[in-house]
Amino acid sequence: MNLDRDFVLGLYRKLVLIREFEERVKFLFLEGTMPGTIHQCQGQEATAVGVCAALGASDYITSTFRGHGHALAKGLSVQEMLDELFGASTGCCKGKGGSMHVGNMAKGMVPGIAIVAGGIPLAAGMALAFKMRKTGQVVACFFGDGAVAEGAFHEGVNMAAIWDLPVIFVCENNLYGASTRIDKVMKNPKVSDRAASYGFRGETVDGNDVIAVYEAATKAAAECRAGKGPVLLELLTYRRTGHSRRDACHYQAKTEKEAWFSRDPIDRFATQLLGRGDIAIADLEAIKAAVEKEIEDGVVNAKQAPHPTLADLTTDVLA
């Protein structure tokens, strides 16, 4: 694919933004200034960026407890995210959601659903609304390999299939559900095979190759818009960090970690970009510097952002 220079630099910027954001958030937790718990996505940035690049502003995504990358990829700002993580009233969910529930409906992201597989039937329901109202919109539903064992996955994808709904089921297969490796909980570890048993198209893609993900998602979105949905994309990837805040990942083999770390999505894309001939290392460095500054400013602001008052406890419960 012959992709526009600005477009690919935009993808690179998003990848780096997510990585730097997550690294900074990790630091803020360890420093003790950020409350709550976190599930981070270092190493998985290309899945979020590739899929969201294939969507339009009026399309939606659903996410999980591990949603920071999805949010930034879909266009949420660093500031509204950091404010939310600090519990500020200026956060994307007014401080009521927190890390596991970041989202912004105006930007096409449902607050993260932290119940494993809980977003799958819900995304199908959103797609049913798009179909009934003939809006041409698509929803991309992110979930992990762990979600495939839940009843909600099977019920949701089957209904999406029988009604040809415009939903892209995006399984980020990072080989582990919490500490449990997929081979322990799946007799057939190829997640995309599930689609065939429900009569729709599934595909396994290198989830650490942002362009491969972008191309697969673009094709899937076009099929959905043409009434040929749903599509199941299995994106193979790996998390470079713990499952959550205090996880040392002793259940992952050293050799496995090293193999995946050498396939880092950002390093690989940088190499690809530098090989094009029209992008220099200075361009990439400038992007990284700008991203770092944006995050630095965001942290300064978020630490001073206003917090809700007790009167806010009882608002937003009913419409």
Added chain:
Amino acid sequence: MKRQGIAEALRDAITEEMTRDPSVFCIGEDIGVPGGWGGAFTVTLGLSEKFPGRIIDTPIAELGFTGIAVGAAMMGMRPIADVQYGDFLFLASDQLINNAAKMRYMSGGAITVPMVMRAPVGATGRGSQHAQSMERYFTGVPGLKVVAVSNAYDAKGMLKAAVRDDNPVLFFEHKLLYGSKGARAEPGAVDATSEIPEGDYTVPLDKAAVRREGNDVTLLGWLLMAHNSLAAAGTLGGEGIDAEVIDVRSLSPFDYETIGASVRKTGRVVIAEEGPKTGGVSAELAAGIAERFGKFLKEPVVRVASADVPVPFTPILENDYRPDAAKIAAAARKLIKG
């Protein structure tokens, strides 16, 4: 004697019961993975090496593995299942409520379902879906026993009693009570350690515990609220108000004998509950007390509970959501001084 926290006490209870009875086994997510965590809160850490094949790691499939536990229990096994967070009981609840709790009745008494389901609850900085107090949804389910432990001694003794019981037992633990130090320390964690005696003991599943004797007012609570009620009693004591504190502990059935004796003595009751006030366990408790001991009440029963809202993330709101000792003390003070 040794000093233990709830997580260690539960681990010892499981170890001893599994050693005593080969039909006991554990089933749940991430409970026995080598290099893993021993469940979300370390309770089963190290047990998979000790009991090969009897610490069963499942896929993320709460409805499924709960059904598996029910079926195995019907065939004479004694499973200890657990959900990583109580909130996931909503997924498991069809098997718990429609199958486990009803098998005996529907079969005309032919079937027993000797299983335990452990579930950690409580608001702990994790947002709305990893925070709910789930007791309320299960205390009105006939055929199910429901208990809630607030210290390590009870945790060990009641888990052993639950494993030996021939009925399905739902066993609630609180995330802020597993340990207040080290790896499990969370902001707001409370010391729930106990002196644990050597050797086997059980604690009955249907008895409340008087934690502090007093004559002026009865404070009722369980899980974290048992601790907050005790702290409130301390404050009140300094003001000349003599509060009795009861750890309700057995949520289904309630121990109206112990509770009633206290109500007869004090004539005043404050119930503290983490979780929305409307439809809470304290609603049933207040009604039950009014029905049975109404004529001994000098004042209507008072409830101190959370606002009728989902659990908020931001600490300022979450701390307000969770009733604290000051709110409980204020309610008791008002009851006495008007």
